[in-house]
Amino acid sequence: MALFSKLFGKSEPTMPEAEQHEGFSITPQSVKEGGQYRLTALIEKDGKSHMLIRADHFASADEANAAAVAKAKMLIDQLGDGLF
Template sequence: MGWFSRLFGSKESPQEVIVEPIEYKGYLIYAEPIAEGGQYRIAGRITQGEGESMKTHRFIRSDLLGNQDDANELMLKKAQMLIDQMGETIFNK
């Protein structure tokens, strides 16, 4: 049955990947690129605080890159720039 499901695709849900955050100026940055047509879209989240007081800002950029490592690196740079420019206001809705 294994070859049959590989041939026609499997209905299994994708495995959840655990992302190690990068700490920057009191914020935690999680790179979570989205695979799209053989490329990776810049995406991730920035958090601050813990428990019920945790604030989260999620973002997706239009940038597409050829591999996941490059996407992670650019996401980190974009997130750091966002933190530098906006600070706490990134959590305002």
């Protein structure tokens, strides 16, 4: 089955794990658009959530997810609970 997935591009990317920062939970959720991936992440704390969506595009989902976590941490450091 894995062979056919590789041949026909049907493999599902694994969902990255949530990362904790300053009491917030950051879950990167890169979105495939064309041949690239958009920087997107879900930021949560105490039942509140904020969807971070940027115009930045990357060649791979891993790159987009890493950048999303870095951007979310910067946003949390700057705004804290004011993010919600």
